[in-house]
Amino acid sequence: MAQLSEEELSGIYDFTVQLAKDAGRLLLDGAKSRMGDDGMPSLDTVEKDSSVDVVTKIDEDVEAFVKNSILFLGEETYSKGATREYLVDDLPTWVVDPLDGTVNYTHIFPMFCISIGFVFQGEPIIGVIYAPMLNQLFSSCRGRGAWLNDTTRLPLLRNPIPPLPDNAPKGCIFSCEWGKDRRDAPDGNLVRKVESFMNMACELGGRGGKGGMVHGVRSLGSAALDLAYIAMGSFDIWWEGGCWEWDVAAGFAIVREAGGIITTANPPGAPETDVIGKAPLGGRLYLAVRPAGPSTTETGRQAQERTVREVWKRVVKLDYSRP
């Protein structure tokens, strides 16, 4: 498959959207089966097993469902937990997280979703993220825009798309996650992250000049939905390390199709001047900036790059690698 025709692309896109809807329904059914009221009897197993086991089972069920569905298409597939090796090559590959936001799902906090990315020649070109309890489906197909619930184009504000604030990160919503690495060590990722969050949040001039006075700090517990809200224009900046390609493949496709950019979380040697490249899909370090319209003095891309550099000046390098 050297190239994909527009017709093939359409077929794969429609298939992916439907697959996400079906898989999302499984997730929602799983959540509802744990509730007690309204004709939805709770499963005995829920009371006997730990909620973690229940979630693992749903996760595996949805993964099996997705894999079986994709088998018909005959592409390579891999998803969360299969391996820590980076397996994406030039062949068409599905990169799937059957359940992103696992902790949220355990607690039935609605910020959970299925995330399906279709990667071709190393680039995510189709992405679908479906959060069934929010009734929000985010999707994109290369060259055809990014969409909310099939009908509303992303970003939501697009007439015109608002420019980024002149003094970003001030005025921005900054999205970030605390993650699983909670070691109490000066060089641990928890300390590095929180120092970075503090710099972004603190008043201008504070923290030795690093204070960014962002408008708000948000943590949802789902990398896929963080990226969806970047594409929507709801979050201005997402900075994160530690997640994997299955968490972000669909989000990469959706954010880029909406006009956002994703580069690496870790500042390079010369954050003021180094080239701002695309984040490697499997790099575990991500910095996304929302779609931005032009102002009177700069293009949207220039404003995005300015914002990236302002973030890089304020954050500490994170320490995540692949095994």
Next chain:
Amino acid sequence: MAQLSEEELSGIYDFTVQLAKDAGRLLLDGAKSRMGDDGMPSLDTVEKDSSVDVVTKIDEDVEAFVKNSILFLGEETYSKGATREYLVDDLPTWVVDPLDGTVNYTHIFPMFCISIGFVFQGEPIIGVIYAPMLNQLFSSCRGRGAWLNDTTRLPLLRNPIPPLPDNAPKGCIFSCEWGKDRRDAPDGNLVRKVESFMNMACELGGRGGKGGMVHGVRSLGSAALDLAYIAMGSFDIWWEGGCWEWDVAAGFAIVREAGGIITTANPPGAPETDVIGKAPLGGRLYLAVRPAGPSTTETGRQAQERTVREVWKRVVKLDYSRP
């Protein structure tokens, strides 16, 4: 009005739910009018004015709508911004935030809502929180339970209601907000909050024994919705200082009716043994713990109190007062 009959209560409850639905629709219309696609022309004013002005206008419009509606009932009303004095007395009083999650609304991140509390003899006895872009309406009436979208009883998991983890805060979703006080001062609320967040998040044994290893840290940017998700059982712990009674009045009613508790954020002199009282509605310091079922060794209330004490051991006193 010395007492309220069940009939009067029903009338006020139905009125409040309808009022929240109507007001929420105004919020949603306001958001949609700023989007450009799908037959929803963007307002010229949006491009001319800053988004802050636009939001202020919506906020005022919705407040006027709510006030006009409530005037028919002839009760006292006050809401956000009217004054910083605490005005709730024994008379029936409406405590309203026409738009909670203002920053989210500005950015069209769906975590915004209208919050309407009906306070009688100093106690919030009816609460309605409506997040129109999430299509989630949380409501409660004294003695009649707390509900999601009129039909699903809260908390969501209730057959049985899960106990709190034995080793809480480990295993808990911890919800917290960064707030507006961003001073770079050792005794500022930003530093106090972040130190507390770090203690809650850090591995067990870390931070001089204060590490709580919570399952996840969440920040939504809406106190009303934080409390709604406590009532739902999605968040286990919410710890916050700085917000006002209009942010929490409806949430107080809903959380308590669902079986959760709300006490003060600031640890007392003897966090291990001091009586755990109700948080004053206007105290600006709140610690909420979700509804909890019994385990084999303790009642739900005992587990909630144990959790409160474990939080108090880990957090720093916040510095918020009334003018």
